[in-house]
Amino acid sequence: MAYHLAIEGADGAGKGTVSAALVEALRAQGRRAALVSFPRYAETVGGYAIGEVLAGRMPRTTSPEAAAVLYALDRLESRDHVRALADDHDVLVFDRHVASNMAYQAARTSSIEEAGRLMRWIWQLETEQFGLIPPDRAIYLDTPAEVARGFIRLKQQRSYTARTFDEYEADDALQNRVRDNYRGLAAADPERWRIVATVAGEGPRAPAEIAQEIVAGLPLT
């Protein structure tokens, strides 16, 4: 069974960039590595619906529970795709996984109690009811808010919107609560989680250097 490695973080943290560098670094070691990015906007019904939510085209507000089900559905619909890759590879790198659902949707609730309840519910929905494999290792990319905001501006146009900032990216307070939630998840499960800084001194670290740090910490033989 392939090792499942998830790269997590707020919007614009550099997850896509670091995930690509990770696949390259693992392949340079002679390992068979593949990348899966969630949401899969163009491949699943859940992913397409999420694009509509993020573009602000839904006719009504999407509750945290409804959004959580759509993101989970996207991963459920991707199960065969992930299984096929896992059969043929040593390491699967996920650009976002179940923790994104927990950190973001909990950030949209109105109390700490509700947030905790929703996180537990999402974990059970995805891993127990849907039977999805949770990542063996989750990396929280710790990128300061102002740097992440600059990174979002550098992104190419997305398939689901022409806007520079989608609905979640435009909400700075949400992004800060998401950061807090990720730190909480990492603190609660130190076996699974590692926190990796993407900025050192004056500016961003090179993606290849960040990838090397992550690979060096993996329990791969």
Ligand SMILES: Nc1ncnc2c1ncn2[C@@H]1O[C@H](COP(=O)(O)OP(=O)(O)OP(=O)(O)O)[C@@H](O)[C@H]1O
């Ligand atoms: N370490 C880095 N050094 C220099 N530039 C970076 C770095 N990380 C990201 N960038 C720049 O920021 C842009 C956005 O980064 P990326 O797409 O990896 O973020 P992301 O976390 O995947 O975003 P989102 O979650 O919003 O999709 C990249 O296209 C790249 O130009």
Ligand SMILES: Cc1cn([C@H]2C[C@H](O)[C@@H](COP(=O)(O)O)O2)c(=O)[nH]c1=O
């Ligand atoms: C997979 C996943 C994502 N989200 C949130 C996080 C982002 O704001 C958007 C889209 O992700 P992208 O990396 O910018 O393409 O959706 C979420 O809330 N739950 C999830 O499971």
